Amino acid sequence: MEVGLFVPCYIDQFYPTVARATLKLLRRLGCTVHVPLNQACCGQPAANAGMAIASTAAERTFYKAFADMEIIVAPSASCVCHVRDHYSKANDMAARTMELCEFLVDVLRVNHLDAHYPYRVGLHEGCHGLRGLRLGASTELHVPAFNKVRQLLSMVGDLQLVTLERADECCGFGGTFAVSEAALSVKMGRDRLRDHQNSGAQVITSTDMSCLMHLWGLANRHGLPLEVRHVAEILNSTKP
Amino acid sequence: MSLPSPEIPLPVVDHAGAAARFVADEARTDWHDEALWHVRQKRDASSAVVPEWEELRELASKIKDHTLSRLDTYLIQFETSASANGIHVHWARDAEEHNQLVYSILDRHQARHLVKSKSMLTEECHLNPYLEERGIKVIDTDLGERIVQLAGKPPSHIVLPAIHVKKEEIGQLFHQNLGTAADESDPQRLTEAARQHLRGKFLEAEAALTGVNFAIASTGGIVVCTNEGNADLGVHLAPVHIASMGIEKILPEPHHLAVFLRLLARSATGQSITVYTSHFHRPRSGQEMHIVLVDNGRSKHLGRKHFRDALKCIRCGACINTCPVYRRSGGYSYGSTIPGPIGSILTPGVDLKKYSTLPFASTLCGSCGDVCPVKIDIPKQLYRWRQTVMDEGGTTLTKRLAITLIGNVMGRPRLYRLAGRTIRWLLRRLPQRIVYARGNIWGRTRDLPDAPRESFLDWFKKAS
Numbered sequence: 217m218e219v220g221l222f223v224p225c226y227i228d229q230f231y232p233t234v235a236r237a238t239l240k241l242l243r244r245l246g247c248t249v250h251v252p253l254n255q256a257c258c259g260q261p262a263a264n265a266g267m268a269i270a271s272t273a274a275e276r277t278f279y280k281a282f283a284d285m286e287i288i289v290a291p292s293a294s295c296v297c298h299v300r301d302h303y304s305k306a307n308d309m310a311a312r313t314m315e316l317c318e319f320l321v322d323v324l325r326v327n328h329l330d331a332h333y334p335y336r337v338g339l340h341e342g343c344h345g346l347r348g349l350r351l352g353a354s355t356e357l358h359v360p361a362f363n364k365v366r367q368l369l370s371m372v373g374d375l376q377l378v379t380l381e382r383a384d385e386c387c388g389f390g391g392t393f394a395v396s397e398a399a400l401s402v403k404m405g406r407d408r409l410r411d412h413q414n415s416g417a418q419v420i421t422s423t424d425m426s427c428l429m430h431l432w433g434l435a436n437r438h439g440l441p442l443e444v445r446h447v448a449e450i451l452n453s454t455k456p
Numbered sequence: 457m458s459l460p461s462p463e464i465p466l467p468v469v470d471h472a473g474a475a476a477r478f479v480a481d482e483a484r485t486d487w488h489d490e491a492l493w494h495v496r497q498k499r500d501a502s503s504a505v506v507p508e509w510e511e512l513r514e515l516a517s518k519i520k521d522h523t524l525s526r527l528d529t530y531l532i533q534f535e536t537s538a539s540a541n542g543i544h545v546h547w548a549r550d551a552e553e554h555n556q557l558v559y560s561i562l563d564r565h566q567a568r569h570l571v572k573s574k575s576m577l578t579e580e581c582h583l584n585p586y587l588e589e590r591g592i593k594v595i596d597t598d599l600g601e602r603i604v605q606l607a608g609k610p611p612s613h614i615v616l617p618a619i620h621v622k623k624e625e626i627g628q629l630f631h632q633n634l635g636t637a638a639d640e641s642d643p644q645r646l647t648e649a650a651r652q653h654l655r656g657k658f659l660e661a662e663a664a665l666t667g668v669n670f671a672i673a674s675t676g677g678i679v680v681c682t683n684e685g686n687a688d689l690g691v692h693l694a695p696v697h698i699a700s701m702g703i704e705k706i707l708p709e710p711h712h713l714a715v716f717l718r719l720l721a722r723s724a725t726g727q728s729i730t731v732y733t734s735h736f737h738r739p740r741s742g743q744e745m746h747i748v749l750v751d752n753g754r755s756k757h758l759g760r761k762h763f764r765d766a767l768k769c770i771r772c773g774a775c776i777n778t779c780p781v782y783r784r785s786g787g788y789s790y791g792s793t794i795p796g797p798i799g800s801i802l803t804p805g806v807d808l809k810k811y812s813t814l815p816f817a818s819t820l821c822g823s824c825g826d827v828c829p830v831k832i833d834i835p836k837q838l839y840r841w842r843q844t845v846m847d848e849g850g851t852t853l854t855k856r857l858a859i860t861l862i863g864n865v866m867g868r869p870r871l872y873r874l875a876g877r878t879i880r881w882l883l884r885r886l887p888q889r890i891v892y893a894r895g896n897i898w899g900r901t902r903d904l905p906d907a908p909r910e911s912f913l914d915w916f917k918k919a920s
Contacts (some may be wrong), residue, residue, distance in 0.1 A: 223913065227913045230880075231875040231905065235912035253917055256869045259866070266842035273867030277869060348822060364638075393819050399479050434903070437903050
């Protein structure tokens with residue numbers, strides 16, 4: 217299957233290993249991956265700051281870069297959520313853009329992975345993945361339980377998923393919120409870290425590196441023994 | 457629609473500042489967070505046992521859609537039905553008219569003591585100070601409301617007005633005001649003291665004012681939901697009953713209550729139903745009953761296509777209890793009568809500039825929307841209010857220009873790559889004390905990720 221890979225700006229700039237893991241994983245699963253070099257940011261930061269008008273260049277760029285791709289995959293639920301919810305309905309970018317886990321489960325119908333990750337892992341449910349893209353059932357809703365990210369993580373050898381006290385509480389990143397409401401953002405992040413620590417997690421994973429960037433920034437500042445890994449890195453991990 | 461908290465200076469609510477002061481006391485923040493999380497968990501448990509929960513939410517949302525689309529018709533039908541039952545129905549354009557109407561009723565009866573049961577609308581209208589200036593003694597009879605009234609503060613939550621006050625602090629307040637023992641903090645004894653104190657107030661009141669949870673257009677009846685029976689005690693003793701209601705409280709038919717009553721208490725406190733669900737249809741013999749229908753900005757809000765849904769709100773407070781921001785910043789940080797997510801989408805409609813920060817006091821995590829019993833898409837409305845705030849001048853020109861610049865750089869491939877390369881280069885080369893200088897708000901409390909030499913796209917270009 218041919219797919220276009222959209223690499224969110226902060227992953228491109230600060231976490232290239234996450235993008236490489238995504239690329240390798242998609243290739244291992246038999247996809248032909250196109251990476252347009254004329255891509256840029258999805259435009260979410262300006263739009264969430266209340267200026268969707270300042271993100272029109274980003275939307276145009278996205279459309280130009282991915283116009284002839286049938287499916288666009290991105291290792292970020294938050295960016296995909298922005299494309300799906302806020303891009304012009306005039307083109308069908310929204311319907312064609314998918315978050316990585318969603319693509320693996322719904323399109324590739326992956327039911328086996330040659331992945332191996334012998335650690336206790338805490339899943340941080342990124343809010344935009346959970347409640348925006350409905351990658352799983354949130355704890356507020358009374359619908360049959362499902363979770364595409366958990367489903368994939370359960371295929372990883374020797375990975376032990378820990379049980380958190382609050383399964384899907386926000387980490388407090390929230391884009392510009394992390395700076396405009398810094399004190400609150402930090403408090404929320406520290407509360408999440410405490411939950412992961414108390415649950416015995418060694419590694420926190422998520423569909424969104426932005427949440428993990430915030431959580432890692434706090435954990436590292438406080439010298440906490442917690443690592444963060446994007447879900448693509450775990451799904452792409454192999455036995456040494 | 458606001459009662460500014462004493463700590464918050466006008467004209468613009470500084471949510472971030474108030475939140476920073478709140479979280480500075482970490483132990484208290486954790487206590488506040490846990491108290492509300494406990495209510496959220498009770499809500500989860502009591503709603504999970506209703507197999508058709510999600511269908512009920514959908515139904516409630518649709519009933520409200522329908523009713524709001526014909527609000528004028530149903531209000532007039534309600535007026536006709538209620539009048540036929542012998543209830544005096546009044547219309548108030550705004551808070552001032554509402555307060556004048558209530559005062560004129562009290563004045564006509566030479567009432568000097570008014571007992572009130574829970575009513576966020578009278579908070580919105582600032583009724584208490586209005587009446588007190590005119591010599592009327594107003595007593596809030598809901599325990600939580602009485603506590604904040606004694607403290608001289610507004611409620612910090614629409615269902616749990618004193619959720620931010622610790623029992624020891626209530627003990628002190630009661631010691632000063634009700635004469636309980638100096639170190640009393642036993643909830644049972646404090647509640648008993650409040651009961652005894654309030655009994656006297658109920659007996660001397662010449663009028664009782666209640667809020668309205670639901671009003672039925674076809675019958676002209678109103679429904680008041682309480683847990684303490686204080687609304688009933690007040691109404692049944694006093695010769696005059698005044699009910700103040702926002703015009704959005706209307707439901708077409710009594711059977712619609714079967715949907716809403718099942719949702720309300722479960723969403724609010726995790727009870728299957730409130731202890732008292734009182735239906736008032738007409739004054740008892742010898743009593744006078746008044747209903748004041750209050751607009752106060754609601755019809756204007758109804759005309760805002762994108763924001764209309766906020767009027768579906770049944771004031772259960774579920775979005776407030778689940779909000780990770782509210783739980784850690786407290787009700788007063790919002791500086792509005794209705795705090796939390798629902799307040800943040802209602803109050804900008806009242807005063808866009810003053811409440812311009814509230815749509816940003818959220819991570820857009822979406823929990824509020826998923827918990828809402830009438831399915832208001834609160835996160836979507838928060839996002840839209842952000843656009844409106846920025847469009848209509850609720851910000852500085854500098855901020856607008858900065859976002860425009862960043863948005864345009866980030867959205868253009870060549871500029872974006874150049875900016876990325878430059879920032880990474882600077883982060884690697886500059887000394888730590890400059891990278892982590894005061895202006896770096898992120899860096900004050902969080903480490904920045906390492907800046908790699910090569911971006912993914914640069915690597916891919918070379919590799920392919």
